[in-house]
Amino acid sequence: MKRSVMFLLASLVATPLFAADxxxxxxxxxxSDYKATASTLGQPLLDQIRDTRIEAQKAQAAGDTQKCISLTNKALQDVVNSQKGH
Incomplete structure (x- = not known):
């Protein structure tokens, strides 16, 4: 019984980590997809996306998933704002 409970608890704790990754x-x-559609984005924004993507990949490789998510969320928001004309 203890093993079953421990396994269940371990799987519940690990699930958010996989979801974050x-x-x-x-x-x-x-x-990367936005980079492929470069014609709709200006060069300064494309450079910023590239730099952010590289930094986020480094964070992901280092195991810093939260930093990766934070960086990529901000870059994606910048893309959305540029398409809205902000």
């Missing part, structure tokens, strides 16, 4: 990966993919 997935969000980092998804956001990095979105940034």
């Amino acid at each position: 997935d969000l980092c990966t998804v956001n990095l993919k979105k940034l």
Whole structure:
């Protein structure tokens, strides 16, 4: 019984970590996709996206998922704002 409870608790604790890592990966993919559609974005923003993507990939490789998510969320928001004309 103790093993079952411990396994259940361990899986519940680990689930958010996998979800966070997935969000980092998804956001990095979105940034790569924006780079592929460069004609709709200006060069300064493309440079900023590239630099942020590189920094986020380094954070992900170092195991700092929260930093990766924070960086990519900000870059994605910048893209959305530029498309709205802000």
